[in-house]
Amino acid sequence: MTDLTAMPAVGGSQSRSLFLRGERTRRRHMAESRFRAIGLAAVIFGILVLVGLLGSILANGVSSFRQTYIALDVYLDPAKLDKAGDRDPEALRKLTTFTYQPLIKTAVEGLIEEKGISVDGLGGKDVEGIISKEAPAELRHFVLAHPSRIGETVKFELLADGRIDGYYKGRVTMETAKLDRNVSPEQLMLADELKAAGVLTTRFNWSFFTAPDASDTRPEAAGLGVAILGSIYMMLIVLVLSLPIGVAASIYLEEFAPQNRLTDIIEVNIANLAAVPSIVFGILGLAVFINYVGLPQSAPIVGGLVLTLMTLPTIIIATRAALKAVPPSIREAALGVGASKMQSTFHHVLPLAAPGILTGAIIGLAQALGETAPLLLIGMVAFVREFPAAPPGGFFDPASALPVQVYNWTQRGDPAFIERASGAIIVLLVFLIIMNLGAIFLRRRFERRW
Secondary structure (H helix, E strand, O other): OOHHHHOOOEOOOOOOOOOOOHHHHHHHHEEEHHHHHHHHHHHHHHHHHHHHHHHHHHHHHHHEEEEEEEEEEEEEOHHOOOOOOOOOOHHHHHHOHHHHHHHHHHHHHHHHHHOOOOOOOOOHHHHHHHHHOOHHHHHHHHHHHHHHHHOOEEEEEEEOOHHHHHHHHOOHHHHHHOOOOOOHHHHHHHHHHHHOOOOOOEEOOHHHHHHOOOOOOHHHHHHOHHHHHHHHHHHHHHHHHHHHHHHHHHHHHHHOOOOEEEEEEHHHHHHHOOOOOOOHHHHHHHHHHHHHHOOOOOOOHHHHHHHHHHHHHHHHHHHHHHHHHHHHHHHHHHOOOOOHHHHHHHHHHHHHHHHHHHHHHHHHHHHHHHHOOHHHOOOOOOOOOOOOOOOOOOOOOOOOHHHHHHHHHOOOOOHHHHHHHHHHHHHHHHHHHHHHHHHHHHHHHHOOOO
């Protein structure tokens, strides 16, 4: 019944004018206006929350893409590094980083003397403390790669200590330095003098994308190299396994499987698996792939298999929805001109459903890329310094993953690791945005109208 037919008669047989708004019409319009206002408020609230979240991540994480370096001329003293003078690689490998530390201290003291810098109350430990603890390892790697350079003075761009770097990013001040046992105001004054002399600079930090993780005492050296490579390896495994298996299962269930109790049970279980918490898949991977099969912990092969199991229901559901969206007339027309069921499916239905299938696959991969809980259970939270080898051997080497690296850094006490975690979130979001843009491009590229 409409408002027009529900209008009561006025004055016997006369009805109200259509040009005058009645009480029911006014209430209906007010209800519509309230609904629009509530919907608009919900959208605005969602946008504000998203902007606030992204703003917080960007404010904390953008600084991780910049790092402070100190240019230092280091004399590779043969009296300390190669007393025999034969440049024997085995003998050079036996030298620890403690052998290189005095060379750095001497170089810093020589730089201060050369620049005529004087800071009251500056001690010997304060001088070498402005250089990262990663610096001796850098020198050692250089000497092992270029033993012929021993006896020369080599210019290095060494990482500044994390507190010095934090001073130029706003995390450390002169006031907080007085209360911090890891840095002193005199060191900050020395850093300012070196910056004025053009020796200390803050620039883009490429090593954030290429370097491995670092220990708790060297946050300035921590990078995402191993985590990025581990995530790429796992996504390759997920793509190779989940896409063909998921698409094949979907085609069979949608186009060829008989409609009986067994297929009904399978469909219900697929829908239920899509709603299972991801940590359950981690428990399954720990029990089956590690404890039963014996695959190594913290390896991309285990992470890839676990994420494949988690991604399959998403891909199957999306693929079946894409196949259902193809009009039955396409199938009937193909069958009507003599095509077999398989020809109809693979020559006509599947190409038309390809955009939806690819979109579902990429969304499933993006979901797998951001998962953390199942990877924690299979040991990928371990501290890994060495890069995994090239595939296929690298699939079995220890590695980390981007979301796990974020979790790992947030558990550490140094504020510099919180900055690193926010930077890793930005990198992860960039990967996800690229994958979603790829899904949009593929959908528009292969979309067909009928």
